[in-house]
Amino acid sequence: MFFAVDVSSARDFVLVIDPGHGGHDPGAVGAISKEKDINLRVALAFGQLVEKNCPDVKVVYTRNRDVFIPLARRAEIANNAKADLFISVHTNAVDGNKTVKGASTWTLGLARTGANLEVAKRENSVILYEDDYKQKYAGFNPYSSESYIIFELIQDQYMEQSVSLASIIQKQFKSYAGRIDRGVHQAGFLVLKASAMPSVLVELGFISTPAEEKYLNTKQGTQELSTSIYKAFLEYKKEWELKNNQGSGNASDKVSKDKSKKLPAENADTDEAKSKSGKTEVKVSEKSESPVFMVQILTSSKKLPSGSSQFKGQKDVEYYFEKGLYKYYCCKSADYNYVYKKRRELATKFKGAFIIAFKNGKRVDVNDAIDEYKKTKR
Numbered sequence: 001m002f003f004a005v006d007v008s009s010a011r012d013f014v015l016v017i018d019p020g021h022g023g024h025d026p027g028a029v030g031a032i033s034k035e036k037d038i039n040l041r042v043a044l045a046f047g048q049l050v051e052k053n054c055p056d057v058k059v060v061y062t063r064n065r066d067v068f069i070p071l072a073r074r075a076e077i078a079n080n081a082k083a084d085l086f087i088s089v090h091t092n093a094v095d096g097n098k099t100v101k102g103a104s105t106w107t108l109g110l111a112r113t114g115a116n117l118e119v120a121k122r123e124n125s126v127i128l129y130e131d132d133y134k135q136k137y138a139g140f141n142p143y144s145s146e147s148y149i150i151f152e153l154i155q156d157q158y159m160e161q162s163v164s165l166a167s168i169i170q171k172q173f174k175s176y177a178g179r180i181d182r183g184v185h186q187a188g189f190l191v192l193k194a195s196a197m198p199s200v201l202v203e204l205g206f207i208s209t210p211a212e213e214k215y216l217n218t219k220q221g222t223q224e225l226s227t228s229i230y231k232a233f234l235e236y237k238k239e240w241e242l243k244n245n246q247g248s249g250n251a252s253d254k255v256s257k258d259k260s261k262k263l264p265a266e267n268a269d270t271d272e273a274k275s276k277s278g279k280t281e282v283k284v285s286e287k288s289e290s291p292v293f294m295v296q297i298l299t300s301s302k303k304l305p306s307g308s309s310q311f312k313g314q315k316d317v318e319y320y321f322e323k324g325l326y327k328y329y330c331c332k333s334a335d336y337n338y339v340y341k342k343r344r345e346l347a348t349k350f351k352g353a354f355i356i357a358f359k360n361g362k363r364v365d366v367n368d369a370i371d372e373y374k375k376t377k378r
């Protein structure tokens with residue numbers, strides 16, 4: 001028997017991490033190091049923090065080793081993965097200044113000043129490493145200011161979210177890593193233009209400034225910078241979940257078989273009373289010994305009245321309470337294939353609807369539940 005297992009259903013959020021440059025493209029070159037290596041170290045450390053602590057996030061790297069990836073390919077990876085967020089990691093450099101310091105975060109837009117344009121020119125010039133760049137990038141000349149006119153008419157629907165993340169990253173660079181805050185800027189980055197999701201480009205610091213290059217090549221530097229981006233990511237994702245009325249909870253939730261919480265009493269009122277303690281609670285009792293699947297459709301910080309317009313006419317809506325949020329689900333069934341089909345239907349109404357599983361009254365890892373379901377069906 002064939003079971004269509006939609007792995008993505010177990011992952012609420014897709015994060016694409018893009019370590020800039022690589023392979024025969026070193027990026028900016030300092031006295032003791034190359035940009036591509038700094039970017040990769042920080043990007044991997046950031047990704048590992050997410051992988052370790054956010055089981056509901058799928059992390060995709062455009063590269064995880066020292067290899068050349070064309071710029072257009074990086075955006076394509078993000079678009080194909082249907083990423084919710086794209087974070088490109090770079091290191092800055094400037095000619096003729098060995099003292100300038102600090103981290104900055106960039107979003108897509110038209111550079112208003114020459115200095116901003118210079119950063120975009122430098123980062124976009126990587127396309128010159130690609131033989132067919134003239135065709136591939138429609139005659140775009142990274143060094144010609146005129147080429148940047150294509151960024152003038154951009155209607156970036158993700159601008160607000162991108163800028164919001166960029167600001168949080170800067171806040172963390174300053175407060176957690178103690179870096180000089182060079183602010184949030186806009187410029188015409190090809191890699192951001194081609195990615196269809198909120199996206200930012202981080203410049204960790206200046207490889208051209210000896211003191212900063214040294215820091216960028218220490219363990220402490222890697223740890224502080226990657227953790228700053230990670231903390232900002234958590235903050236961004238929390239906001240995103242509230243806005244999208246979805247998510248399996250707070251980004252720092254560690255939902256696993258062992259750590260999943262008990263679903264207690266059948267009495268909804270008792271549950272309500274307990275809900276202030278922050279424990280997971282449900283209105284229904286799910287005590288089945290085999291996994292029960294359902295489609296989570298939205299999350300709310302307030303309890304919604306039954307028949308709320310937010311349910312969009314969906315009838316069989318129930319909820320559980322976790323980490324201060326009411327999480328609404330429907331289409332409960334022991335038949336995974338049924339729930340799988342339902343999720344696909346519901347995804348048009350509830351963007352990001354995803355499958356969750358309970359067993360013996362506890363929320364369990366959905367992939368484990370699917371495995372168990374498949375075994376018992378064999």
Ligand SMILES: [Zn+2]
Nearest residue numbers: 020027090091
């Ligand atoms: Zn770069």
